[in-house]
Amino acid sequence: MDPAAQLYVKKHPIECMFFSEFHHKQGPRITYQYPDGCITKESGLLEAVINYIIPKPDLQQKLITVNAVGKKVIGCPVCLNNSKYPRNQYVFNFGLVLDNENKSSPCIPLIKKLSTYMVEVEKEDSFVSSEATKSRIPDMLKQMFDQLNKKGSCTISVNESTTIYLKIFPPTSLPPAVYDHHVPILCVDPEDYDANDWDLTTLQVLPFIDGFRHVQKIASTADVDPELTRICVQNLAFYNLVKLISVFQYTNVYITTSKVNLIMDDLEFQKECLNYVARTGHQRPSLRDVMTLYCGLAPGVKVQDLCLRHQDEISRVNEQKLIQFGLIHEMIRKINMYPVTLKPVHHSSSKSNLHKYATGQFSSEEVCCKLGVNQSELHSRLEQDHNIVTLWK
Amino acid sequence: MDSDVPWNPLGIMLSMYGSRINSKLLFKYPFKTDDIKSSCSYQQLTSSTFQLNSPSVGPNNADDQEMESDIDTNHSREFLEQYLGFSDETLGQLLSPGNTKICGQNFDVKINGIRFVGFPLVPEKCNLDCNRVRPLQFSSKNLSNYQQASNNSAATTTILSFNLVFVLKTNADYSVIESYQQLAAKIGLALRFEETRDNYITKETKKMLNIHEEYETCPVRVHKQILKKSKLAQNLKGVFDDLTATGIIDFLLNDNIWITFCIYHKVHNSFNLGGHHDAVKIEAVEESLSKIQPYHGILVFNISTVWNSLKPASSSTMIKFLNVYKPTKSLQGISTDADMSITHTYTIARHLVHWGKACVIYPMCESNVYVLAPTATLFYLSKWVAIFHETFQMNLIEVLSYFSQPVSLGDSQLPTGPFFGHEKHLVEVVYWMLQHRFLVQHHTYISFLPHFASELQLTNQQVVNLFLDVSRKHFSTGIEFHQLPDLCQSVFKAIPAAHNTKDLSLFLKLLPYMDGKHHLEEMMYRENMMRPDLLTILEKFRPVLLTAVREDEIATSFWMNT
Numbered sequence: 045m046d047p048a049a050q051l052y053v054k055k056h057p058i059e060c061m062f063f064s065e066f067h068h069k070q071g072p073r074i075t076y077q078y079p080d081g082c083i084t085k086e087s088g089l090l091e092a093v094i095n096y097i098i099p100k101p102d103l104q105q106k107l108i109t110v111n112a113v114g115k116k117v118i119g120c121p122v123c124l125n126n127s128k129y130p131r132n133q134y135v136f137n138f139g140l141v142l143d144n145e146n147k148s149s150p151c152i153p154l155i156k157k158l159s160t161y162m163v164e165v166e167k168e169d170s171f172v173s174s175e176a177t178k179s180r181i182p183d184m185l186k187q188m189f190d191q192l193n194k195k196g197s198c199t200i201s202v203n204e205s206t207t208i209y210l211k212i213f214p215p216t217s218l219p220p221a222v223y224d225h226h227v228p229i230l231c232v233d234p235e236d237y238d239a240n241d242w243d244l245t246t247l248q249v250l251p252f253i254d255g256f257r258h259v260q261k262i263a264s265t266a267d268v269d270p271e272l273t274r275i276c277v278q279n280l281a282f283y284n285l286v287k288l289i290s291v292f293q294y295t296n297v298y299i300t301t302s303k304v305n306l307i308m309d310d311l312e313f314q315k316e317c318l319n320y321v322a323r324t325g326h327q328r329p330s331l332r333d334v335m336t337l338y339c340g341l342a343p344g345v346k347v348q349d350l351c352l353r354h355q356d357e358i359s360r361v362n363e364q365k366l367i368q369f370g371l372i373h374e375m376i377r378k379i380n381m382y383p384v385t386l387k388p389v390h391h392s393s394s395k396s397n398l399h400k401y402a403t404g405q406f407s408s409e410e411v412c413c414k415l416g417v418n419q420s421e422l423h424s425r426l427e428q429d430h431n432i433v434t435l436w437k
Numbered sequence: 438m439d440s441d442v443p444w445n446p447l448g449i450m451l452s453m454y455g456s457r458i459n460s461k462l463l464f465k466y467p468f469k470t471d472d473i474k475s476s477c478s479y480q481q482l483t484s485s486t487f488q489l490n491s492p493s494v495g496p497n498n499a500d501d502q503e504m505e506s507d508i509d510t511n512h513s514r515e516f517l518e519q520y521l522g523f524s525d526e527t528l529g530q531l532l533s534p535g536n537t538k539i540c541g542q543n544f545d546v547k548i549n550g551i552r553f554v555g556f557p558l559v560p561e562k563c564n565l566d567c568n569r570v571r572p573l574q575f576s577s578k579n580l581s582n583y584q585q586a587s588n589n590s591a592a593t594t595t596i597l598s599f600n601l602v603f604v605l606k607t608n609a610d611y612s613v614i615e616s617y618q619q620l621a622a623k624i625g626l627a628l629r630f631e632e633t634r635d636n637y638i639t640k641e642t643k644k645m646l647n648i649h650e651e652y653e654t655c656p657v658r659v660h661k662q663i664l665k666k667s668k669l670a671q672n673l674k675g676v677f678d679d680l681t682a683t684g685i686i687d688f689l690l691n692d693n694i695w696i697t698f699c700i701y702h703k704v705h706n707s708f709n710l711g712g713h714h715d716a717v718k719i720e721a722v723e724e725s726l727s728k729i730q731p732y733h734g735i736l737v738f739n740i741s742t743v744w745n746s747l748k749p750a751s752s753s754t755m756i757k758f759l760n761v762y763k764p765t766k767s768l769q770g771i772s773t774d775a776d777m778s779i780t781h782t783y784t785i786a787r788h789l790v791h792w793g794k795a796c797v798i799y800p801m802c803e804s805n806v807y808v809l810a811p812t813a814t815l816f817y818l819s820k821w822v823a824i825f826h827e828t829f830q831m832n833l834i835e836v837l838s839y840f841s842q843p844v845s846l847g848d849s850q851l852p853t854g855p856f857f858g859h860e861k862h863l864v865e866v867v868y869w870m871l872q873h874r875f876l877v878q879h880h881t882y883i884s885f886l887p888h889f890a891s892e893l894q895l896t897n898q899q900v901v902n903l904f905l906d907v908s909r910k911h912f913s914t915g916i917e918f919h920q921l922p923d924l925c926q927s928v929f930k931a932i933p934a935a936h937n938t939k940d941l942s943l944f945l946k947l948l949p950y951m952d953g954k955h956h957l958e959e960m961m962y963r964e965n966m967m968r969p970d971l972l973t974i975l976e977k978f979r980p981v982l983l984t985a986v987r988e989d990e991i992a993t994s995f996w997m998n999t
Contacts, residue, residue: 095536102524108546111543113542148547302954302987304953304985332983338985339884343808384817384834388818403817404814404815435841436841436842437810
């Protein structure tokens with residue numbers, strides 16, 4: 045069972061499952077629906093959507109979503125041509141109703157699958173059109189409705205040889221881009237996840253994710269291809285198992301965000317923070333110690349400056365953990381340095397490959413990773429070059 | 438260039454349902470792929486290419502398309518092909534199914550990853566008789582034309598409903614869809630009004646239907662001909678072009694009704710975002726603007742374009758607002774000078790920001806501190822470098838490097854700064870950089886955090902309340918040090934100023950703002966204080982205070998993604 049799908053469907057329940065067909069005498073109609081009374085004349089929904097549930101031939105075999113009267117009706121009308129049918133063709137549609145505000149995409153795969161299966165069973169033994177088997181449809185609708193709303197997935201046996209498995213896919217967002225200079229940090233307890241859930245590469249990479257090593261370093265230490273490592277980390281980030289922060293360096297500059305105030309209002313959060321940032325084997329820091337350090341972060345203040353300025357506080361607070369905690373909880377953000385060429389130079393005259401990256405698109409971290417130098421080397425090279433200025437944002 | 442963004446429409450269409458001619462697509466734009474300006478060199482598609490996507494697409498194929506369109510954002514051309522793959526007959530069926538029950542409310546149908554958003558309407562009942570599309574009976578010149586027309590069904594059909602529809606990508610947000618629905622309703626209702634007044638729809642429909650009949654054998658040219666002959670079609674094309682270009686619509690329908698509209702998504706995301714692809718959420722803009730304060734000001738980017746865009750029927754308060762507006766004035770000041778209520782001033786300010794004509798700032802003054810915004814584009818060959826050089830004859834990168842560290846406007850005018858002797862220039866540069874989101878203003882926030890708070894496990898609010906209880910009791914007489922509870926006395930023991938009744942009272946008055954959420958400028962406004970006085974009292978109580986610098990959340994939160 046997929047907890048994400050279950051959680052999603054709880055918040056965004058399916059309101060109705062229905063079966064609709066073109067009756068050779070009565071015309072288009074909603075033959076069965078569960079629960080009853082959703083698509084009716086009284087609610088106004090029937091008239092608003094019937095043209096799209098049982099549409100003209102042009103629009104058949106297509107996924108159609110109609111928003112009307114505060115509801116969203118999703119269906120996939122199909123048409124079968126065969127001389128056995130009273131009008132030589134038979135149009136039917138299995139669909140569902142959601143609230144207007146919900147997205148249709150999570151339910152679309154299941155409608156598509158359901159429709160494909162029902163076409164098959166109809167072709168095989170007229171399951172949908174024959175009166176004898178048709179009577180089983182209301183029960184199927186009920187089962188689908190109940191199971192989907194309860195578990196986010198369902199298993200329906202249609203006949204002896206056919207069982208349909210349907211599932212709701214909660215909407216997802218794209219995982220963040222992972223670069224060599226990113227530092228992944230675990231946000232769950234390593235014991236909470238089952239090693240069997242992961243592929244071999246991820247298992248090889250996981251032990252090296254400590255919140256200090258950057259992706260490039262992890263790749264070389266774990267002896268995994270850098271590209272594969274990036275993909276692994278991205279995958280972990282997608283499942284919210286890791287967060288991406290920046291490399292800790294004493295030359296880094298940070299600034300607080302408005303979220304830093306949370307720590308003053310929320311005692312639980314405060315406790316968590318103090319426990320996290322405390323220097324082991326020293327006196328426990330007070331809130332004022334931690335806040336003094338966070339508030340000391342400002343443009344132009346490097347972490348090394350902060351440590352010098354607040355030697356008393358820093359004796360109780362681990363500065364690396366302090367920055368980590370701040371970044372994870374978005375209480376602070378990093379101000380990156382970007383080397384930028386003042387006047388474009390011709391390639392022939394360029395002395396170094398530094399100019400290649402001094403375009404304003406790469407932060408100093410990225411440049412370091414690309415050139416394979418450390419910050420201080422980069423710094424001295426930048427100082428020598430008067431055509432490059434450093435911008436901080 | 439950025440045709441793959443979800444708020445750009447794929448097309449605009451007008452359809453009708455009539456008594457003689459049933460569902461009919463009257464006009465669509467664009468009608469060919471090469472009508473979309475695109476930088477990519479795509480091969481010209483022939484109409485036979487569309488057959489691949491035409492109605493009888495197998496279920497498997499359709500499934501792939503649907504799945505793809507729900508995840509992928511970068512396939513606008515595929516979207517477009519797919520939309521053009523629908524035949525006019527299908528579109529007619531789809532958009533005007535002849536059911537008047539769906540009229541007068543939002544229309545929203547999604548098929549195979551293409552969304553159709555509109556607002557179907559029935560022409561007003563009393564006018565139904567006049568809606569009959571008649572040939573040009575009274576025009577003798579067109580007599581032959583009339584005879585030809587009278588033989589066809591276009592001659593006497595009555596419009597039962599019409600639908601103005603926008604075609605959108607399915608990755609468009611709910612708020613984008615809502616905006617387009619509003620726009621469709623706005624144009625639709627204007628059309629209905631013009632129909633009642635002037636039989637506008639009937640006339641235009643007749644023109645279009647005649648062209649449809651005339652070019653029946655050559656359907657490829659129908660829409661091109663309509664575009665040539667029909668004013669309404671030209672208007673609709675104009676709407677589409679404006680939506681794709683700027684997101685702001687401004688045209689005169691049938692020389693009678695001004696239609697103006699703004700797709701906020703388009704406007705707010707066309708600002709310089711420094712390579713951030715996270716779209717500005719309109720909900721975030723709304724939320725941020727709802728928190729706007731009297732001490733905020735606004736920066737109108739180009740006041741003459743705002744003046745020019747005003748219509749004769751514009752609100753007179755807008756004119757009053759613009760007359761007294763200055764970037765150095767707060768909204769409170771504008772409200773006083775224009776003699777209107779502060780809430781009304783807010784409304785106008787919000788409107789200007791919504792339409793992308795202005796941004797929220799703190800009024801310009803010498804003590805304002807500015808620094809590079811995280812959204813600044815630093816690329817040394819970007820178009821901004823050229824624009825900046827053209828406008829100010831300065832190197833943008835150099836100026837950016839100057840603003841890499843926070844500087845106040847006052848300091849920038851010192852002999853050591855690059856703007857010495859160019860004060861006027863400096864202000865213009867700062868305006869420009871604020872408009873294009875190169876700069877943010879930094880404010881100083883104060884938190885009151887005495888040592889004991891963490892030991893006693895109190896929230897900051899509780900600590901502050903301890904002090905405030907006392908100050909409320911003795912508000913009129915002033916507070917003496919010895920009147921404070923023991924706990925509070927211990928906090929202030931080492932602070933000489935706390936023993937001074939005047940200083941202590943003032944400090945306690947300011948205490949509610951010292952929670953790290955109020956900046957100095959806000960304290961000055963709320964307590965009507967001058968900056969030096971405020972700084973003096975804060976300096977006196979420095980041991981129990983913490984200061985932090987950052988940008989004003991209300992003014993910047995929606996575009997800074999912090």
